[in-house]
Amino acid sequence: MAGLIGLLSFDKIWNINKFLYYGLVGLQHRGYSQSGISLLSEGGIIKSMKSKVAPEDLEVGELEGWxxxxxxxxxxxxxxVDGLSVAIDGVLSDPDSFVSFLQKDPKEAIRSTRFPFSFVAITKxxxxxxxxxxxxxxPLSLGGFGFDMAIVASEMTSMxxxxxxxxxxxxxGELVIIDRFNVKSVQVREPEKNYCSIEYIYQARIDSFVNENDIYSLRLRIGEKLAEEFPIDADTVIGVPDTxxxxxxxxxxxxxxxxxxxxxxxGSPIRTMLASDDFTKVVGIQLKLNPIKSAVFNKRMILIDDSMVTGTTLKNTVFNLRRLGAKEVHILIGSPKLSNKCPYGVAVPEEKELIAANLPDSEIAKVIGADSIHWLSLEGLYSAIGHRALCIxxxxGKYPTKW
Incomplete structure (x- = not known):
């Protein structure tokens, strides 16, 4: 998973480095272990910066460009590569060769690739x-800053x-090419809509609009579907922030x-699904999920989360809720079970690491310390989203492409 942004001002007097920086910070919920920018300045000079830090820690002050x-x-x-800089969201076997090919013939470079991916690029x-x-x-969206700037970004939140x-x-399948005088759109490949289901459930921010859906409204519908499928007698309902x-x-x-x-x-928000090691996951849980005792003490709780990967996050969360006096903890998951890895770059690991692929529900409840656990049905997901044009x-284990 990744966040992409591209900016182009229609007057070269602009220095867009701060716009680029803050726009990128607005996308770091899509991934934050590495980040980078490229800026085009007068004379066709592209300068880049890459770092193994979150966008908010990039030091872009010395870079300038329009x-x-x-x-x-x-x-x-x-x-x-020479006069072209490219950032990619997706999995490519040889991204360097693709960038070289893209410089020569963008349409053919795109058509020659087998895996689905999106990109933004700037030329000299x-x-x-x-x-x-x-x-x-x-996902990618188009926008602008008045009549002064064109914006391309993974999500509208960045804009x-x-x-x-x-x-x-x-x-x-659409390629858009923007310069200071023109915007050109080319349908390079025929659309075969298989929108990522994780975008709706987890990845997109709740204030975003993705694939013709308002994410907040869609997630309200998922909650309603969970209520229809699993009505539980309880004292309180609590959602895991923020998703x-x-x-x-x-x-x-x-x-x-x-x-x-x-x-x-x-502290700063940490998305534990994107964390690369168990220590970061546990620390991330403590930073992100510090329970409020008066909200849970002596109560029968329904705890709702967006997904379950390894179970580490929820196990630690349930332990802390019990420690603060929760009487019962019933867990509802706002997605169907994750039982297979994702070959397209979403942070769903190998089957051996996925708890739902290896244990029955009763055992999972015991492992994480819950009284019960239930997942949204696939039909419930389809109903909440409003269509079936999804990668699930x-x-x-059934994918839209071979890999």
């Missing part, structure tokens, strides 16, 4: 290029951070069970 791109995720992007001639994969797995305006989502909060709101509205804010945060490979 156009540029940014990346946040798990790989070392952008890649710069002052062109901003963006492509969205033909399956629609990796909102810098005061930009969202215009539209890019179509699957699952709308699930809890929807469940509470549907059942009438009171909603409580069960946790407060310490991590849930079923």
């Amino acid at each position: 156009a540029g791109i940014g990346y946040t995720g798990t790989s070392g992007y952008p890649i710069q 001639e002052g062109k901003l290029m963006a492509y969205r994969d033909h399956l629609g797995l990796k 909102n951070v810098i005061g930009g305006e969202f215009r539209r989502e890019m179509k699957p 699952a909060l709308p699930f809890a709101v929807g469940y509470s509205r549907k059942t009438g069970i009171p909603l409580d804010l069960g946790f407060t945060r310490t 490979g991590c849930m079923t």
Whole structure:
């Protein structure tokens, strides 16, 4: 998973480094272990910076330019080859060769690749290029900053951070080329819509709009579906921040069970699904999920989370809730079971690491210390989203492409 952004000002007097920086910070929920930017300055000079730090820790003050791109995720992007710099969201077997080919013939370079991916790129001639994969797995949106700047970003949230305006989502298989005088759109590959189900459930921010869906409203519907499928007698409903909060709101509205804010945060937000090691996961849990005793003491709780990968996060969370006096803890998961790895770059690991792929529900409840645990059904997911044009490979083992 990754966050991409591209900016191009229509007047070269602009220095966009701060716009690029803060726009990238607005995407770090999509991945934060590595980040980088490239800026185009007068004379066709592209300067890049890459670092194994979150976007908010990048020091971009010495870089200047009137156009540029940014990346946040798990790989070392952008890649710069001569007069072209590219950042990619997706998995490519040989990204350096792709970037070289892209410089010669963008359309053929895209058509020659087998795996779905999206990218943003800046050329020394002052062109901003963006492509969205033909399956629609990796989102990209177009926007602007008044009449002064064009913006391409993985999510509209990045535009909102810098005061930009969202215009539209890019179509699957669409290539957009922007310069100071023109915007050109080319349908390079035919769309085969298989939107990533994890985008809806977990990846996108709750204030975002992805694949023609308002994410907050969609997650309310998921909470309502959980209430229909698993009505549980309890004293309070609590959602795990931030992703699952709308699930809890929807469940509470549907059942009438009171909603409580069960946790407060310490420090910067950490997405434990993206953490690379167990220590970071545990520390991340403590920073992200510090329970509020008065919200849980002596109560029968329904705890709602967006997904379950290894079970580490929920096990630690349930332990802390019990320690603070929770009488019962019933867990609801706002997605079907994750039982297969993702070959497209989403942080769903090998089957041997996925708790739902290896244990029955009763054993999982024992392992994490819960009274019960239930997952949203696949039909419930389809109903909440409103269509079936989804990649559900991590849930079923059936993928839209061979790999």
